[in-house]
Amino acid sequence: MCGIVGLYLKNPALQPTLGAMFEPMLVEMTDRGPDSAGFAVYRNPVGADETKFTLASDDPAADWPDLDSDMSGGLGGTVRMDVHSDHAVVITDAAPDAAVAWLMEYRPGVRIVGSGRSIEIFKQTGLPKDVARQFNLAGAAGSHAIGHTRMATESAVTTAGSHPFATGLDVCLVHNGSLSNHNRLRRKLERDGIRFQTENDTEVAAGFMTWKLRQGATLEEALEAGFQELDGFFTFCVGTADGFAVTRDPIACKHAVMAETDDWVAMATEYRAIAHLPGADTADIWEPEPHRIYTWGRVQ
Amino acid sequence: MSPENPDQDIPRTLPRKSATFDDHTLAEIRRAAATGIYDIRGGGTKRHLPHFDDLLFLGASISRYPLEGYRETCGTNVTLGTRNAKNPIELDIPITIAGMSFGALSAPAKDALGRGATLAGTSTTTGDGGMTPEERGQSKTLVYQYLPSRYGMNPDDLRKADAIEVVVGQGAKPGGGGMLLGQKISDRVAGMRDLPTGIDQRSACRHPDWTGPDDLEIKIQELREITNWEKPVFVKVGGTRPYYDTALSVKSGADVIVMDGMQGGTAATQEVFIEHVGQPTLACVRPAVQALQDLGLHRKVQLIVSGGIRNGADVAKALALGADAVSIGTAALVALGDNDPIHEAEYNKLGTTAGAYDDWHEGLDPAGISTQDPELAKRLDPVKAGRRLANYLKVMTLEAQTIARACGKSHVHNLEPEDLVALTIEAAAMAQVPLAGTDWIPGRNGL
Amino acid sequence: MTMGELDLKEIGVRGVNAALHELPDGTNERQWVINNPMGQHAIACGLDAPLNVTVNGHAGFYCAGMNQRAEITIQGHAGVGVAENMMSGTVRVTGNASQSAGATAHGGLLVIDGDASSRCGISMKGIDIVVGGSVGHMSAFMAQSGHLVVCGDAGDALGDSIYEAMLFVRGEVASLGADCIEKEMRPEHLAKLSELLAAAGMDTDPADFKRYGSARQLYNFHIDNVDAY
Numbered sequence: 001m002c003g004i005v006g007l008y009l010k011n012p013a014l015q016p017t018l019g020a021m022f023e024p025m026l027v028e029m030t031d032r033g034p035d036s037a038g039f040a041v042y043r044n045p046v047g048a049d050e051t052k053f054t055l056a057s058d059d060p061a062a063d064w065p066d067l068d069s070d071m072s073g074g075l076g077g078t079v080r081m082d083v084h085s086d087h088a089v090v091i092t093d094a095a096p097d098a099a100v101a102w103l104m105e106y107r108p109g110v111r112i113v114g115s116g117r118s119i120e121i122f123k124q125t126g127l128p129k130d131v132a133r134q135f136n137l138a139g140a141a142g143s144h145a146i147g148h149t150r151m152a153t154e155s156a157v158t159t160a161g162s163h164p165f166a167t168g169l170d171v172c173l174v175h176n177g178s179l180s181n182h183n184r185l186r187r188k189l190e191r192d193g194i195r196f197q198t199e200n201d202t203e204v205a206a207g208f209m210t211w212k213l214r215q216g217a218t219l220e221e222a223l224e225a226g227f228q229e230l231d232g233f234f235t236f237c238v239g240t241a242d243g244f245a246v247t248r249d250p251i252a253c254k255h256a257v258m259a260e261t262d263d264w265v266a267m268a269t270e271y272r273a274i275a276h277l278p279g280a281d282t283a284d285i286w287e288p289e290p291h292r293i294y295t296w297g298r299v300q
Numbered sequence: 301m302s303p304e305n306p307d308q309d310i311p312r313t314l315p316r317k318s319a320t321f322d323d324h325t326l327a328e329i330r331r332a333a334a335t336g337i338y339d340i341r342g343g344g345t346k347r348h349l350p351h352f353d354d355l356l357f358l359g360a361s362i363s364r365y366p367l368e369g370y371r372e373t374c375g376t377n378v379t380l381g382t383r384n385a386k387n388p389i390e391l392d393i394p395i396t397i398a399g400m401s402f403g404a405l406s407a408p409a410k411d412a413l414g415r416g417a418t419l420a421g422t423s424t425t426t427g428d429g430g431m432t433p434e435e436r437g438q439s440k441t442l443v444y445q446y447l448p449s450r451y452g453m454n455p456d457d458l459r460k461a462d463a464i465e466v467v468v469g470q471g472a473k474p475g476g477g478g479m480l481l482g483q484k485i486s487d488r489v490a491g492m493r494d495l496p497t498g499i500d501q502r503s504a505c506r507h508p509d510w511t512g513p514d515d516l517e518i519k520i521q522e523l524r525e526i527t528n529w530e531k532p533v534f535v536k537v538g539g540t541r542p543y544y545d546t547a548l549s550v551k552s553g554a555d556v557i558v559m560d561g562m563q564g565g566t567a568a569t570q571e572v573f574i575e576h577v578g579q580p581t582l583a584c585v586r587p588a589v590q591a592l593q594d595l596g597l598h599r600k601v602q603l604i605v606s607g608g609i610r611n612g613a614d615v616a617k618a619l620a621l622g623a624d625a626v627s628i629g630t631a632a633l634v635a636l637g638d639n640d641p642i643h644e645a646e647y648n649k650l651g652t653t654a655g656a657y658d659d660w661h662e663g664l665d666p667a668g669i670s671t672q673d674p675e676l677a678k679r680l681d682p683v684k685a686g687r688r689l690a691n692y693l694k695v696m697t698l699e700a701q702t703i704a705r706a707c708g709k710s711h712v713h714n715l716e717p718e719d720l721v722a723l724t725i726e727a728a729a730m731a732q733v734p735l736a737g738t739d740w741i742p743g744r745n746g747l
Numbered sequence: 748m749t750m751g752e753l754d755l756k757e758i759g760v761r762g763v764n765a766a767l768h769e770l771p772d773g774t775n776e777r778q779w780v781i782n783n784p785m786g787q788h789a790i791a792c793g794l795d796a797p798l799n800v801t802v803n804g805h806a807g808f809y810c811a812g813m814n815q816r817a818e819i820t821i822q823g824h825a826g827v828g829v830a831e832n833m834m835s836g837t838v839r840v841t842g843n844a845s846q847s848a849g850a851t852a853h854g855g856l857l858v859i860d861g862d863a864s865s866r867c868g869i870s871m872k873g874i875d876i877v878v879g880g881s882v883g884h885m886s887a888f889m890a891q892s893g894h895l896v897v898c899g900d901a902g903d904a905l906g907d908s909i910y911e912a913m914l915f916v917r918g919e920v921a922s923l924g925a926d927c928i929e930k931e932m933r934p935e936h937l938a939k940l941s942e943l944l945a946a947a948g949m950d951t952d953p954a955d956f957k958r959y960g961s962a963r964q965l966y967n968f969h970i971d972n973v974d975a976y
Contacts, residue, residue: 031514032518035551151513151548151551253506255826255827271805271824272787285824450870455832458813481968482967494892495910496910504889508850509869522792522808522809525760525761525764526812529761
């Protein structure tokens with residue numbers, strides 16, 4: 001059980017203040033999610049021949065030093081690295097599969113939290129305001145962000161169990177609710193090669209999305225398949241390269257609210273997260289209907 | 301007879317009934333085939349389960365010294381709701397009366413429960429139908445249940461209550477809604493619940509305006525705002541995922557957790573629900589306590605355990621495992637006179653026998669307890685029945701004190717798991733105490 | 748009459764509610780405005796006096812919960828459970844209401860000028876609800892008594908498991924719930940509907956509405972109805 005928030009800037013002039021606008025949204029959801037928090041920021045897109053990875057480590061003092069030079073030496077090609085506490089953003093023009101294989105062999109303790117061209121994912125245990133500060137969310141610039149505050153239900157409070165979960169290049173998922181058939185679905189996805197790190201139900205939903213996207217489904221087709229295959233209560237917010245998507249299950253007990261002005265589109269579990277945004281008082285405010293897929297930006 | 305010798309009997313095999321298709325099962329299949337409706341009854345699980353009887357206290361020894369019976373006190377008081385409320389509840393004994401509705405029970409029965417609890421220095425709890433003036437009048441300390449149905453819920457009664465108990469589920473039917481038949485929806489019950497008289501009551505399984513601990517947190521905040529943060533808020537759950545449910549209730553803001561195992565009774569629900577959904581009480585206590593300890597809140601958020609509590613030994617064992625108090629429902633009704641053999645002739649007419657009578661939804665209780673029939677209800681004298689309940693509560697308390705003193709405790713809360721051993725491997729695993737005669741706790745240290 | 752002003756940003760929800768709850772019985776300070784509600788929860792809940800309260804902005808969950816006798820106006824949208832379990836008085840939402848509006852309420856009048864989302868009037872026990880726009884799915888679920896008037900459309904499963912509450916809908920009903928049927932509109936129903944629309948200040952012709960209510964087939968269990976449970 002949790003709080004989820006999303007912000008998409010229609011007005012590019014606001015991009016330098018994305019984080020300043022988004023951080024209060026995340027922190028407002030602390031009551032419903034005091035255990036851990038995470039967010040995905042879409043910023044600084046890399047070249048078409050490059051891939052950006054977000055890495056997380058439980059032992060950054062061991063894993064980060066010389067990671068860029070070691071990796072560049074091992075793979076050939078260029079590697080740039082920016083450290084953000086126990087996370088690091090690594091950009092390389094090496095083939096993505098080769099980069100992943102290199103990391104698994106030479107930095108086995110490192111987790112790949114996200115990958116794509118503009119996405120960066122940061123998540124950690126602790127209060128949302130502390131997680132935000134740890135990764136300087138308030139200072140972030142970018143086009144859009146989605147975030148999550150977690151109250152763990154049936155699995156442990158760990159970094160790996162935090163949302164957002166990456167589900168493909170530049171795609172990630174946050175979830176409010178509780179699935180009921182994720183255990184059998186996890187075993188089926190594992191047999192098809194999807195790997196899981198936790199007992200978390202959201203990780204299964206993200207894995208399901210990954211599986212569908214790998215099979216060539218569009219985002220909307222994958223979400224539509226989710227309505228059929230996933231059982232339980234869910235409000236999903238999916239971040240994509242160019243925007244975000246929102247869906248709610250057909251019973252729709254878990255609240256969600258959307259707001260839109262000329263400058264931005266926002267979603268949140270509770271309106272009070274949106275109330276801080278400039279122009280919130282006069283924004284169009286509505287509730288997404290159950291069993292429908294809403295998308296913003298140029299979502300594929 | 302043998303064909304060769306007509307005077308000699310051939311030995312036959314002994315008629316043998318099936319353990320799988322036993323008499324109870326066969327009768328139930330026939331009944332289902334005849335009626336087309338599931339069996340509905342009251343009470344809790346009837347089949348044999350691992351329970352407190354599978355645990356034993358060690359008592360005094362050369363290394364542990366007992367307390368004297370009279371001179372050396374053994375405290376039994378408990379305070380509930382210290383976390384947030386301006387006015388926590390002080391009880392003289394660690395045994396409360398569980399939520400049972402007016403509607404399920406007759407007015408004299410609720411009156412008697414209030415009298416008995418007050419004499420014993422403890423609380424009663426309203427049920428799925430609201431607060432009656434009789435119960436508020438007789439109960440010195442009254443916990444007001446907040447249920448999915450919200451029958452009779454109103455802010456005036458909320459303010460008159462000493463505590464608020466948000467009911468998420470109960471042990472007999474965790475996740476249950478279902479329905480209750482119309483025989484007990486009398487005029488008075490119907491009026492309190494805003495229903496037409498004599499119809500079947502259909503119950504919702506979820507609260508109408510919140511789902512999940514994150515939204516429960518907001519609901520609890522609202523209840524506190526309405527009552528100016530004065531009263532402790534309890535959260536009651538059926539025994540299903542006791543560790544997570546306890547942790548989440550705490551995160552939602554609960555001051556007290558009520559954990560009700562599958563032996564916990566109900567006025568009426570589907571038999572299949574009672575017997576096959578939910579965990580035994582013994583399996584739920586340790587995980588709930590563990591959750592509180594992991595959050596650093598054991599004894600700061602109190603735990604009340606219910607479901608099959610019958611005597612002072614059960615009380616002491618629940619407390620030894622870490623509970624702050626226990627709650628009784630079925631046992632309280634038996635003390636009032638439920639299922640008493642003096643009504644045997646009438647039980648026989650109803651097709652049952654004393655000790656087995658559980659069709660409470662039909663409203664024909666000869667003891668006048670689980671009925672709305674005024675003629676039957678008259679049979680229960682609330683003053684006498686209240687005295688019986690107080691006697692029973694006193695005996696349970698004395699029994700628990702006897703055990704605690706034998707273990708060297710000056711307060712029943714100082715009982716601990718190390719005062720116990722288990723008679724079976726299941727009980728040892730569930731309670732995480734050693735199997736008697738061994739050092740073995742199944743699951744501990746990889747064994 | 749003087750207007751009392753409370754700034755929720757300054758004193759918080761507790762400050763606002765405490766100020767309103769602590770007013771002496773029979774006070775003349777009956778007019779209040781709450782500024783900067785910021786979508787916070789449980790604003791102006793548990794009131795029990797003939798106060799006139801305006802919430803100047805959007806409210807979060809359970810605004811005006813368990814209201815008695817007060818007249819509360821939300822100048823904006825209201826979150827989940829507005830006026831839940833209200834006993835008497837009036838609550839008006841000038842914008843939209845979220846789900847479970849008027850849930851389990853026993854009396855009083857709830858007016859929503861905009862739309863209400865799902866479960867409007869769930870388990871209602873005597874409240875009158877008038878919605879200027881549409882209502883979402885599962886509205887009037889297990890509705891026991893009272894009236895729900897919808898000037899727009901109603902979503903799926905209207906009146907599922909309904910008891911004796913009376914529903915009036917002017918627009919389309921996406922689908923009816925278990926045991927909920929269209930019923931004949933007789934003069935006494937038109938009169939009641941007119942009265943409710945007038946009380947809500949809505950200038951809509953009662954003749955445009957249809958009436959819905961319980962078929963009463965689930966009142967006593969019959970095996971052939973088991974699919975409805």
